[in-house]
Amino acid sequence: MLTQKDVWQALEQIKDPEIPVINIVEMGIVREVAINGTAVMVTMTPTFSGCPALNVMRNDILAQLRTLGVAQPSVNIVNAPAWSSDWITPEARAKLNAFGLAPPAIHGGDVNVILFDMPHCPRCGSADVILKNSFGTTLCRAMYVCNQCREPFEQFKGI
Amino acid sequence: MNAELTSTLDSRVLALADDELILAHRDSEWTGHAPMIEEDIALANIAQDELGHATLWYDILCDLRGQPDEHADQLVYFRDAADWRNAQLLELPIGDWAFTMLRQFLFDQFEWVLLPALAKSSHIAVAQAAAKVLREEIYHTRHSTAWVRRLGQGTAESHRRMQTALDVQWPLASQLFVPMLGDAALVAAGIWPDMAPLQQQWLAKVSEMLAECGLVAPATAATRISRHTHTEHLVNLLADMQSVARLDPQADW
Numbered sequence: 001m002l003t004q005k006d007v008w009q010a011l012e013q014i015k016d017p018e019i020p021v022i023n024i025v026e027m028g029i030v031r032e033v034a035i036n037g038t039a040v041m042v043t044m045t046p047t048f049s050g051c052p053a054l055n056v057m058r059n060d061i062l063a064q065l066r067t068l069g070v071a072q073p074s075v076n077i078v079n080a081p082a083w084s085s086d087w088i089t090p091e092a093r094a095k096l097n098a099f100g101l102a103p104p105a106i107h108g109g110d111v112n113v114i115l116f117d118m119p120h121c122p123r124c125g126s127a128d129v130i131l132k133n134s135f136g137t138t139l140c141r142a143m144y145v146c147n148q149c150r151e152p153f154e155q156f157k158g159i
Numbered sequence: 160m161n162a163e164l165t166s167t168l169d170s171r172v173l174a175l176a177d178d179e180l181i182l183a184h185r186d187s188e189w190t191g192h193a194p195m196i197e198e199d200i201a202l203a204n205i206a207q208d209e210l211g212h213a214t215l216w217y218d219i220l221c222d223l224r225g226q227p228d229e230h231a232d233q234l235v236y237f238r239d240a241a242d243w244r245n246a247q248l249l250e251l252p253i254g255d256w257a258f259t260m261l262r263q264f265l266f267d268q269f270e271w272v273l274l275p276a277l278a279k280s281s282h283i284a285v286a287q288a289a290a291k292v293l294r295e296e297i298y299h300t301r302h303s304t305a306w307v308r309r310l311g312q313g314t315a316e317s318h319r320r321m322q323t324a325l326d327v328q329w330p331l332a333s334q335l336f337v338p339m340l341g342d343a344a345l346v347a348a349g350i351w352p353d354m355a356p357l358q359q360q361w362l363a364k365v366s367e368m369l370a371e372c373g374l375v376a377p378a379t380a381a382t383r384i385s386r387h388t389h390t391e392h393l394v395n396l397l398a399d400m401q402s403v404a405r406l407d408p409q410a411d412w
């Protein structure tokens with residue numbers, strides 16, 4: 001008999017397809033797990049609405065549930081409440097930073113924090129950085145250059 | 160919801176979905192051609208965002224019609240120009256960089272006034288989609304505003320190009336707010352906001368920016384072009400966008 005814990009632990013094995021150092025649970029993408037006999041339904045929410053990784057993650061979840069022996073796996077995608085980067089756990093933020101991707105500021109919905117709080121350079125820790133582009137290599141990234149160590153870096157965008 | 164409300168909401172959601180999709184396609188045409196690499200990346204992202212927003216609205220439309228999500232593919236890839244409901248502003252060819260950035264600005268500002276009102280809709284799915292889209296639009300609005308300012312206040316040449324773009328786009332922009340049959344009932348039910356006051360908000364915001372840049376909106380009589388009419392540019396856009404899907408409708412990709 002599968003427990004909630006079994007399923008959540010299995011889901012923690014699934015990495016974000018675009019950021020292989022963090023898993024989908026610590027990203028705050030998985031909202032709910034419902035177990036009903038041999039059926040398990042995982043409710044998830046997309047980060048950015050145009051995120052192409054959504055289908056990859058859905059298929060990864062289905063595959064993982066089948067590996068657990070779930071006979072009727074399903075994934076329910078919801079848009080509300082809208083995903084917020086504030087939901088990324090502190091552990092995941094540290095992993096993002098170590099990966100070279102500066103984590104977003106906790107903004108609590110404040111647009112000024114989202115747009116104007118500068119990240120620290122994930123390489124040298126300097127706060128002396130400059131925004132080069134609000135858009136990056138994926139929908140969720142912005143590009144910066146560090147004035148201290150002169151290296152470019154990316155930030156996971158606040159949303 | 161009664162049949163009349165459902166039918167009007169269907170028209171409203173379709174128009175918004177089509178706006179987002181056609182703009183996404185036009186923006187995507189810059190991929191690989193933008194004046195600098197940062198902007199190539201930015202516009203590709205914005206196009207992908209708008210495509211995501213279109214998907215949210217088409218999904219709501221599918222639910223309203225009791226159709227599976229695949230119905231959206233039918234609408235996008237197998238619908239003829241006469242059945243699209245996007246505003247003409249969005250179907251015009253990309254023109255130069257000033258033209259593309261001004262169009263993006265006018266549309267971003269349209270969404271900026273519409274979405275907060277839609278987020279209060281009594282229709283839960285509409286309200287939820289609007290709230291989600293609004294968060295992502297923060298980045299679009301900042302980007303297009305910065306470009307209108309940069310080009311509008313830039314060199315004589317960049318200013319001239321902005322003004323040329325404005326002369327073409329201004330008479331068409333008001334179509335974004337054009338009334339639709341049955342609007343009053345939707346407004347009364349709290350499902351869709353009254354577009355008239357939103358247009359005034361939009362006008363105030365946009366005019367402020369134009370003044371800051373010394374750009375002059377051409378004096379044109381308020382046009383009431385129905386969303387049922389299109390330019391020949393939409394036909395060409397669809398021929399391009401739909402060609403692969405129509406070549407082999409059964410293909411799995």
Ligand SMILES: [Zn+2]
Pocket residue numbers: 121122123124125126146147148149150151
């Ligand atoms: Zn540094």
